[in-house]
Amino acid sequence: MKKSELISKRSLEDQAADLLREAIINGELPPGMRLVEMTLAKEYGLSRGTIRIVLHQLGAEGLVTQVPYAGWSVVEMNDQDLWELYTLRATLEGLAARLAAEKITEEGVSELQSAYQELLELCEGDDLHAITRGDLALHKTIIALSNHKRLAQQYRMVENQFLSYIAAANRTFDPHLVGRSHEALVAAICAGEGKRAEKEAIKNITGFEELQGMKAKPLLA
Amino acid sequence: MKKSELISKRSLEDQAADLLREAIINGELPPGMRLVEMTLAKEYGLSRGTIRIVLHQLGAEGLVTQVPYAGWSVVEMNDQDLWELYTLRATLEGLAARLAAEKITEEGVSELQSAYQELLELCEGDDLHAITRGDLALHKTIIALSNHKRLAQQYRMVENQFLSYIAAANRTFDPHLVGRSHEALVAAICAGEGKRAEKEAIKNITGFEELQGMKAKPLLA
DNA sequence: GATTGTAGATTGGCCAACAATCGTACCAAA
DNA sequence: TTTGGTACGATTGTTGGCCAATCTACAATC
Numbered sequence: 001m002k003k004s005e006l007i008s009k010r011s012l013e014d015q016a017a018d019l020l021r022e023a024i025i026n027g028e029l030p031p032g033m034r035l036v037e038m039t040l041a042k043e044y045g046l047s048r049g050t051i052r053i054v055l056h057q058l059g060a061e062g063l064v065t066q067v068p069y070a071g072w073s074v075v076e077m078n079d080q081d082l083w084e085l086y087t088l089r090a091t092l093e094g095l096a097a098r099l100a101a102e103k104i105t106e107e108g109v110s111e112l113q114s115a116y117q118e119l120l121e122l123c124e125g126d127d128l129h130a131i132t133r134g135d136l137a138l139h140k141t142i143i144a145l146s147n148h149k150r151l152a153q154q155y156r157m158v159e160n161q162f163l164s165y166i167a168a169a170n171r172t173f174d175p176h177l178v179g180r181s182h183e184a185l186v187a188a189i190c191a192g193e194g195k196r197a198e199k200e201a202i203k204n205i206t207g208f209e210e211l212q213g214m215k216a217k218p219l220l221a
Numbered sequence: 222m223k224k225s226e227l228i229s230k231r232s233l234e235d236q237a238a239d240l241l242r243e244a245i246i247n248g249e250l251p252p253g254m255r256l257v258e259m260t261l262a263k264e265y266g267l268s269r270g271t272i273r274i275v276l277h278q279l280g281a282e283g284l285v286t287q288v289p290y291a292g293w294s295v296v297e298m299n300d301q302d303l304w305e306l307y308t309l310r311a312t313l314e315g316l317a318a319r320l321a322a323e324k325i326t327e328e329g330v331s332e333l334q335s336a337y338q339e340l341l342e343l344c345e346g347d348d349l350h351a352i353t354r355g356d357l358a359l360h361k362t363i364i365a366l367s368n369h370k371r372l373a374q375q376y377r378m379v380e381n382q383f384l385s386y387i388a389a390a391n392r393t394f395d396p397h398l399v400g401r402s403h404e405a406l407v408a409a410i411c412a413g414e415g416k417r418a419e420k421e422a423i424k425n426i427t428g429f430e431e432l433q434g435m436k437a438k439p440l441l442a
Numbered sequence: 443g444a445t446t447g448t449a450g451a452t453t454g455g456c457c458a459a460c461a462a463t464c465g466t467a468c469c470a471a472a
Numbered sequence: 473t474t475t476g477g478t479a480c481g482a483t484t485g486t487t488g489g490c491c492a493a494t495c496t497a498c499a500a501t502c
Contacts, residue, residue, distance in 0.1 A: 069462065069464055
């Protein structure tokens with residue numbers, strides 16, 4: 001543990017960005033909600049300039065949109081947006097799974113296995129939000145194992161937009177489907193089979209896609 | 222053509238961001254170059270606050286980095302970064318090619334063909350920079366045909382980082398390889414064969430990857 | 443040589459002000 | 473009823489100045 005991480009030295013900009021991002025992802029600030037610079041500034045006890053930078057930041061992340069001189073608002077998503085998020089997420093996660101499998105280590109295997117075990121245990125219970133978090137944790141582990149900073153960043157962006165939709169629609173994952181459906185994926189990565197891992201990762205997400213009743217063509221032929 | 226695009230009403234922030242981005246991509250501002258807020262402000266005739274937002278913007282795009290209280294600088298890339306850009310670009314372009322093929326129209330075919338023809342003609346000459354631009358235009362056409370805003374945005378980010386490296390290394394594409402190598406890709410898309418288009422797109426980029434003498438494992442098995 | 447000031451440069455963040463623009467409500471004319 | 477204008481309030485766009493926090497490099501000290 002690095003000492004430097006214990007001393008909170010993050011800029012107010014970053015901290016405020018985290019809070020605002022979290023609020024959007026949690027659904028506290030629902031899609032379409034208007035965000036006024038001055039109001040946020042007072043709310044967070046910061047100046048308008050600082051908030052301004054934060055909003056531009058979140059704009060780049062695709063969480064808020066701005067109409068010139070009119071104002072900021074939390075993004076609203078339509079079917080096209082949902083489709084974009086699904087296809088992108090599946091593709092990025094496919095790449096991550098492939099890379100993770102290709103460079104898997106013993107340590108990586110145990111990390112992955114423990115994340116998977118934890119998810120399975122959570123699926124025994126009925127705390128849907130906990131299951132959702134467990135599922136995300138597993139996926140995040142795979143992304144981390146791919147050791148690809150840009151991939152991780154882009155995946156995070158997609159995931160955040162996805163989460164903001166989920167929260168607004170008040171959806172959770174189906175616990176029966178979540179648990180076992182990752183078995184093949186985890187196995188493929190641990191076995192170091194990149195090609196298969198990629199396929200399984202994409203199948204996982206496109207499978208969920210159909211669950212949502214979307215009309216999109218599955219990415220896996 | 223939208224009228225709104227004809228009326229120049231863009232904010233100074235956006236215009237400045239474009240200029241600065243272009244300067245980095247062109248290599249005018251080489252990797253590692255220090256960027257001082259006050260200096261840029263005077264240079265562009267803007268206030269420090271405006272420049273500040275622009276720098277944060279470009280930071281989110283991965284073109285500049287900031288060390289707290291120390292300053293901004295144009296990103297420098299190492300082998301890991303190059304590898305990340307290649308893998309990500311290949312994957313994104315693979316998805317784009319697949320989607321473009323799946324929803325190709327007659328109009329799309331002619332757009333693609335004309336971009337391809339133009340590239341071929343440019344390859345007859347010896348203006349390397351023009352060939353490079355033609356190549357980028359073809360790829361951009363494919364991205365546009367996929368009709369996927371988020372994919373386009375992420376591809377643009379990757380491409381910009383890639384270009385900033387290219388400019389710094391003073392590289393151009395090999396005209397002999399560029400021209401014909403896209404034939405199969407264009408054909409697959411026009412034929413509406415998504416799976417094949419995806420494969421060809423990835424092959425194209427990973428082929429170039431090996432050209433650069435990189436040790437990365439090709440994405441196509 | 444290693445450590446410890448110290449000074450200058452630069453960012454971090456705040457504030458107040460004004461300009462530009464948008465949205466709306468309202469009024470007038472056809 | 474519809475169209476057009478206009479006045480107004482709200483909000484963003486942009487500026488300039490200000491001071492604190494921090495980094496960097498270099499000098500001074502042991």
